[in-house]
Amino acid sequence: MYKAFYGLKDNPFSIAPNPSYLFLSDRHREALAHLTYGLGETGGFVLLTGEVGTGKTTVSRCLLRQLPETTDTAFILNPALTEHELLATLCDELKISYSESPTLKQLTDLISGFLLKNHEAGRDTVLIIDEAQHLKAEVLEQLRLLTNLETDTKKLLQVILIGQPELQQLLKRQELRQLAQRITARYHLLPLTAEEVGLYVQHRLQVAGRFEPLFSAPAIKALHQASGGIPRIINLLCERALMAGFARSQVPISKEMVRQAAVEVLGLEEHAPAWFERKSVIAALTVLTFAAALYGFNQFGALAPVKATIAADTSAAKQPSPAQVAVASEKSDNAAVAASSPAADAQPVSSKNESRPIERVTNAKDEQAELAARQAKVRERVLQDAVSQSRKLDTAFAALFGAWGLSPVMSLSPCESAREQGLSCFQQQGTWFNLVKLNFPAVAYMMDDGGQEFFATVLERDGDELLLQLAEQQLWVNRDWFNRHFTGTFELLWQAPSYSPREIGVTSPQPEVQWLENGLAKVENATPRLVSQFDSDLEIRLKQFQRQHGLKADGIAGSQTLMQLNLYLSAEGPRLVGGGQY
Incomplete structure (x- = not known):
C-alpha cells in the first residue's frame, strides 16, 4: 500500500525468496x-x-x-x-x-x-x-x-x-x-557488517525501482544494531519502518522509526537516551558552548574580522567560483596574519581589555606556529558553520543541478526534476575511490562529529583535495577530512546513452561482446582487444569490475553493470577533473 508513496514498483523487503533481489556480500x-x-x-x-x-x-x-x-x-x-x-x-x-x-x-x-x-x-x-x-x-x-x-x-x-x-x-x-x-x-x-547492511538495503530498493536514498545514515546504523546484520530480520524491520514512514508521510526513514520497528517486531525495549542525548542536557551544553565561544571572541577580538571577511566574500554570490574561494581563503589568511602581528596585538581589542597589555611573542618560530594555529582555527570555524547550514538534501541537489547549468523543478523530487530535463539519477554506496573514479559532481551524504547528517555537493577535485559546496559556501577539504565524515553514499546526475545492450553474456553476438571489451578497456586505461566471442579473460575482468562496484560478480553484464559501465563511457556533462574522465 506504500509503494506509490515511495516510488516503488515492488515490495523490496518481502521475506519470500526472490532471485531478482539476490544480494551477495x-x-x-x-x-x-x-x-x-x-x-x-x-x-x-x-x-x-x-x-x-x-x-x-x-x-x-x-x-x-x-x-x-x-x-x-x-x-x-x-x-x-x-x-x-x-x-x-x-x-x-x-x-x-x-x-x-x-x-x-x-x-x-x-x-x-x-x-x-x-x-x-x-x-x-x-x-x-x-x-x-x-x-x-x-x-x-x-x-x-x-x-x-x-x-x-x-x-x-x-x-x-x-x-x-x-x-x-x-x-x-x-x-x-x-x-x-x-x-x-x-x-x-557470519551476519552482514554495518557497511554491508547499507549496501543490502540500497540494493533491494534499487531493484524495486527507487534510486534515491530512503533510509538516513543513522537509520542504517540503528538497523544494523537491532538486526545484528541478519538479512531476514533486516527485511522485517525495514518493512515495518516503511509502513511507519508512510503513515507519517515522512521521508527519509529515521533511526527513531527503525528503533520503534524493532520494539514492535522483535519485542526489544524502547531505546532510553543516554545522558548526552537528553534534550535538557543538550540545551545546557549548547548554552555553555555559546558562552565559551563568546568569551573566546571577547578575549581574542582580532579574529572577528576574519569571519566577517569570509562571510562577505561568500555572500556575494550564491555559488562562488573556485577563484572566489581562493581569494576568500587568501583574505582569511592575510586577516589572520594581520590579527596576529605585533601592531595588531598592540591595539586594544575592547574597552574591557585596555588595561591588560597582550604579551608579545619574540621567538620567530613560536610566532609562526601561533599564526598557523590561529589560521587553522579560523578555517575550522568557517567549515563548522558551513556544515551546520548544510542539513537539507534539496539544497545540495540545487548546487548539483547548478553544476550542469540547470535548476531543479519546483514540487518535484530531485530525480523527477532530472528526468524532466533529460538526465538520470544514479546512487552508489562506495568509497573515495568510487567517487573520484566516476569523476562526476555528486551529492555526498556526510555525518558530522556529533553524529548528525549533512549533505555536501562535490564540485571539483585537485589531487587529494575536493571542492565542496556547503549551503552557500564553497570550501576545499582534504581527503582525510572527507573520509572521516563520508557515510559511503553519494548521488550524481548523468545523461544515459540513447542505446545500450540489455544484457551481455557468453551467448551475446560479437558486436555486443566487442562493445563490452572496449568499455572495460577504457575503464582500465588499456588498449582494447579484438574479440570474436565472450572469452574467459573478458569474464574475469568483468567480474573484477563488478566486485569493485559492489555488484553481483556473476560474469554477466546485466542492467546494473551496464549502467555503471555507461557512467564511465559517458562524454556528457561536467567532471570533477577537467580535460578527461579519470
Whole structure:
C-alpha cells in the first residue's frame, strides 16, 4: 500500500525468496567460492553453517544456478527423516522408480545403479540438504555409506550439508568422525557488517525501482544494531519502518522509526537516551558552548574580522567560483596574519581589555606556529558553520543541478526534476575511490562529529583535495577530512546513452561482446582487444569490475553493470577533473 508513496514498483523487503533481489556480500561470495571449490574436489561432503536468516539458502540457490547442465541435483528441505525415508526421498528427487514397499537394501541398490549410469554418461550428482542440524546420527551415517561408491578419482555422490551452528557440534560426535574426515570444504556464514547492511538495503530498493536514498545514515546504523546484520530480520524491520514512514508521510526513514520497528517486531525495549542525548542536557551544553565561544571572541577580538571577511566574500554570490574561494581563503589568511602581528596585538581589542597589555611573542618560530594555529582555527570555524547550514538534501541537489547549468523543478523530487530535463539519477554506496573514479559532481551524504547528517555537493577535485559546496559556501577539504565524515553514499546526475545492450553474456553476438571489451578497456586505461566471442579473460575482468562496484560478480553484464559501465563511457556533462574522465 506504500509503494506509490515511495516510488516503488515492488515490495523490496518481502521475506519470500526472490532471485531478482539476490544480494551477495563479500562473505556470501566467499561462502559460494568455498562450496564451488568443495564440489570441484574429489571428496564427498561440503559443509555450510550460519545463524538463522544469514542467507545460507540464498547461497545454496545461487550455487544451484551455477552448476553445469551435466549435473543432477537433489534438494532435501525437510531432513527430519529416518534412513529409509531419506533414501526414498533421494530417489524421488532423482526420479528413480522403486516398488511400493522397498527395503533399505533395494533403495540403496537403485541409487547406486543410478550413480554408476550417471558417471558413465559423464554426469555428476549432487545432494543438498538444508536444515541439516536436524539429521539423526544414523541418517548421517547412511549418507556416508552412500558416498562410499566411488571410482579411482572421485566420489559418485557429492553432498552439501547446510545448517545452523548446532550442525558443527553434531559432526563432532565420536560415531560421526568418519564422516567429519570426509568434509573437503567448510564455511561458517557470519551476519552482514554495518557497511554491508547499507549496501543490502540500497540494493533491494534499487531493484524495486527507487534510486534515491530512503533510509538516513543513522537509520542504517540503528538497523544494523537491532538486526545484528541478519538479512531476514533486516527485511522485517525495514518493512515495518516503511509502513511507519508512510503513515507519517515522512521521508527519509529515521533511526527513531527503525528503533520503534524493532520494539514492535522483535519485542526489544524502547531505546532510553543516554545522558548526552537528553534534550535538557543538550540545551545546557549548547548554552555553555555559546558562552565559551563568546568569551573566546571577547578575549581574542582580532579574529572577528576574519569571519566577517569570509562571510562577505561568500555572500556575494550564491555559488562562488573556485577563484572566489581562493581569494576568500587568501583574505582569511592575510586577516589572520594581520590579527596576529605585533601592531595588531598592540591595539586594544575592547574597552574591557585596555588595561591588560597582550604579551608579545619574540621567538620567530613560536610566532609562526601561533599564526598557523590561529589560521587553522579560523578555517575550522568557517567549515563548522558551513556544515551546520548544510542539513537539507534539496539544497545540495540545487548546487548539483547548478553544476550542469540547470535548476531543479519546483514540487518535484530531485530525480523527477532530472528526468524532466533529460538526465538520470544514479546512487552508489562506495568509497573515495568510487567517487573520484566516476569523476562526476555528486551529492555526498556526510555525518558530522556529533553524529548528525549533512549533505555536501562535490564540485571539483585537485589531487587529494575536493571542492565542496556547503549551503552557500564553497570550501576545499582534504581527503582525510572527507573520509572521516563520508557515510559511503553519494548521488550524481548523468545523461544515459540513447542505446545500450540489455544484457551481455557468453551467448551475446560479437558486436555486443566487442562493445563490452572496449568499455572495460577504457575503464582500465588499456588498449582494447579484438574479440570474436565472450572469452574467459573478458569474464574475469568483468567480474573484477563488478566486485569493485559492489555488484553481483556473476560474469554477466546485466542492467546494473551496464549502467555503471555507461557512467564511465559517458562524454556528457561536467567532471570533477577537467580535460578527461579519470
